[in-house]
Amino acid sequence: MVVEVRQSPPQMSVDEFETLAEFTAREIETVGLEFVSGRLGVRKARNDSHGAVAAWLACRCLQARPGLGLHPNLGLRVEEHGEGRALPDGVLAPTGSFAGQGAWADPGAALMTVEITSHDPDTHHRDRAEKPRAYAGAGIPLYLLVDRDTLWTAVHSDPDPALGYRQVHMVRFGGVLTLPEPLGITLDTEELKQYAD
Template identity: 90%
Template sequence: MVVEVRQPSAQLSVDEFEALAEFTAREIETVSLEFIGGRLGVRKARNGNHGAVAAWLACRCLEARPDLGLHPNLGLRVEEHGEGRALPDGVLAPKGSFAGQGAWAGPGTALMTVEITSHDPDTHHRDRVAKPRSYAGAGIPLYLLVDRDTRWTAVHSHPDPALGYRDVHMVRFGGTLTLPEPLGIDLDTEELKQYAD
């Protein structure tokens, strides 16, 4: 594959990003690419504790709402006009919602996106700043951040395309976090203490 090097002032188009992401997924299995806020991001492979948090959340959500599925690492078109491309750690939506969609699905049926922090330098910007803004811009009702660095969980609600999420409720690992409507699920986060590292 030939990669054209552009001048620093030129921006990557969504089509160029999708071609690059497809190549990377096929040829370099230890990283994935995202395109958030016009910025190319690289996500490294996750560790076992990261996966354990995702499995814990899937079990809790599906026990409370068996009509839903937690779709891991699903590519989503995000931001107000769908110009972004994100790979959330999970997307909670009705079962079968994304069947037949391509590599980058529309967010229309997503009830909640989930991010689990990784111990890397871009975590703050990616998971705490850029992604909440992008998911709110796409109109996704809830964003759940499981922050292993700070040992807090945070549910963001009431998306506003211009402002991001208007409400954030945080609970330290060990407390009970309520995922508001459209979910109405209470999460006992005690188990997360063992996956913080």
Template identity: 50%
Template sequence: MTAVDDRPQARNQALEPEAFEHLASFAARETEGLRFELIGGKLGVKAVPDGLHSEIILWLQRVCMQYRPDLGLYADSGLAVETYRAGRARPDGTLAPIGHFVGAGEWGDPDGVLMTVEVTSFDRDTTQRDRVEKPRAYAESAIPVYLLIDRDTREVTVHSEPGGGVYQKRVIVPFGKTVSLPEPVSIELDTEQLLTWVQGEGA
């Protein structure tokens, strides 16, 4: 008779949203600077933003305010994402109508969100989460636009036209070029400032 070891299956079980929320709430009280996410049933920890990361989000907030004063680019607001809202993400930026998160609690509804934004950090999870898992999660949630500002490759990637759990269209431009953020965002984004910053840090 062969013994069956079920421990690997137990380790690979997806974390339920309710259990994650309890863990994230505890971590927020007991630790400083850690931001947890639940994508694809897996627990992830977002890196604490460095100075340039924060500056990029501030710059993008000002651009969005200039072109779309009816919208707000909210930093680090939680979203219930993925199919059946089983994931919990904390985008670096979430573009939504002003007032969207009033009364939402910690994990807001993605319905009505126009765009999510991620700025890569220099950690080992960036490739998988920001370039693979996040686009899928945001597309499953029918968020019209996902903007990835990739400091590693010095490129901006605009994902749009979500359908079937993926973004059907992807436009990539190098820092320094202008890229269109399609409807319903409708902003022409000049990324010259991003090029200036990354050249200045000697990356």
């Protein structure tokens, strides 16, 4: 499945964005800024169910692959040439992969990025269209979307910098989802039903 995303001129340069994001992180702790597809995005503080989904996923992944960690809200340089800056809800990678990399890490060690929808008006554009293309452009093997709006999980795989992810496998909450290689982890999503609020 390919989602068409129209490119508009960037709102600012990456350097201008990083200056703004650094100020925001220091002065306003309840929001984080992203810069994907030349567009400024605001990530606000999440509710408890959002965090419960992240904790559930971290636990399942660590049980299956003990050497990995789910790094929450880690800033990544994304898109084909690293022109974007994203704050995924989680980045699954070997433990310690991002130590010492500063506010915006290189995504080379990332095995999977994770987004958990937050019932906000920008979810469709951000989590279902822009982010998959940006993560594929950065060469991240997998993108997992836990969509609390539609009650589906979707794992995107086979990244192509020009097209985005070429494969998408979707499972309704309650079904069994297999995260393909390089992970090979099977998730029973029954527990996600209680975190849809």
